[in-house]
Amino acid sequence: MSWVTLIIKADAANAELLSDALMEQGALSVDIHDAAADTQDEQMLFGEPGEPCEEIWRNAEVSALFNQDADIDEILSNLTHIAQPSSQLDFRLERVEEQDWVRLTQSQFDPIQISQRLWIVPTWHQAPDPGAINLILDPGLAFGTGSHPTTQLCLGWLDQNLRPGAKVVDYGCGSGILAIAALKLGASHVTGIDIDSQAIKASQENAARNHCAAYQFFFTTNHQTAIRDLQPEDQADVVVANILANPLIMLAPILAQLVRQQGSIVLSGILRQQAAEVKDAFQQWFDMDSGNEQQGWVLLTGSKR
Template sequence: MSWLSVTIDTDCGHAEPLADALLDAGALSASIEDADAGTPEETPQFGEPGSPTTPGWTRSRVVALLDAGTDVDELLAACAATAGLDGVPAYALEKVEEQNWVRLTQSQFEPIRVSGRLWIVPSWHTAPDPEAIVLVLDPGMAFGTGSHPTTRLCLEWLERSVTPGVSVLDYGCGSGILGIAAARLGAADVLGVDIDPQAVTAARHNAERNGVHVRFDDSAAEIRGQFDLVVANILSNPLKALAPAICAHVRPGGRLALSGILAAQTEELIAAYAPWLPLAVADSREGWVCLAGQKAA
């Protein structure tokens, strides 16, 4: 079995009406992308909370999947008219053959070596190093598979910082990868919190799969007391707003690490946390930084 993939470049104002018209006319799927993706003109659509974005791309690309027997010219003529376009737009056509989509998707996720002794391994792979500390983690609904630079920075900080018996708080746990790593590295008491109940469900599943005991909750109100180590891999605006709450859970003499911060945001984050805890750049990668510091004893 095969299908046809049709790609049409258009402007922001016509992209959504055209995609809707294609779906109404029987397209199996229709998506809108940035026609300048992968170039210096690429425009992000989703910023962090508190940062305004402009909806839509000036140069948009509509990609639709069609049945193999579709008369593409006829379909596009009708859909273009519905969307308010003048005539049939130029398009590119590609044949899509049936594949083992599960295997194809899995092939895109290989084991990730975080350090000499820490690996992240999808469940369908065998750990490359049987002597390593292995975190079994599959791509899922929650952020944090180890491939993003901010996750790697936090994992590396935890590996340097966790000693047997310490307590760890992961503020904004996502998939639970940081809390699970802390437990595998020897932490005795680990708590992860996230406002997304689905992330908490995924984190609990991942902890069970890895054979570690980590508490996860979807309410920061459940955080009790202070911790030896606190890590928060979120985004700069939420990190600034949460500064008093996050620092309140670092024990005197305890340490804090923050990531999800672009290099250009470093100074404003350091200033935001200065009343409670001095921060400095612990590491950086691909334009992202990890800030870390120790609370006064």
């Protein structure tokens, strides 16, 4: 059995209209994504935490999955009232063959070596180095498998700089990978904070899988709750936040309050061209430095004055 994917380029004005129309034409699924995803031209979209983002990519692609016997010519013809005439639609077709999807997914995630002593190992693999610090982690609903440069930048910093016994806050904890790494690298206590309930669930499951008990979680749709629930004596030695540039700028006052004097802030999810603006947002509390860079993503760190 196989399927066919119809992928149509669309601007912001037409993408959602095409998505709805394709579902009406019998598509099994439809998604809209940035046509420039994973390139330097990728367009970042931001919204308020807990609220849907009202923007859409200027140059989008609408991808619709159909059964192999779908009449694609007729479907394109029926879209003429939505956007351009079908003869001018910028589209392509891709065939999707029946596969062992579980095995295929697993094959895309091999163990990742972060440093000489730190590895990320999916549950279906044997640890390449049983004597290393191995983070046992599977891909799931929350961000943070270890494959993205921003996660690797944060892990590298923790591996090189985290002091034994430190208190750590992982703000936007996602899968919990950074919090779990901090504990395995010697932190005495870690708090994970996220506005996504799926992230909290994933973090709890991954912490249990890695036998990490000294790990608290907060789920909040209001960032001020994190400040209210954490007492002054619980200010962290290290706050790590691997999110995105605009949310980091918005959260700067909150993140600053979570760090003790002389403590460290570690920020990632920042493209090279966004680094100066993020650094400026934190300068009033921290002596900021630029850290390592990987594939156009940068790490910013700072010491609280």
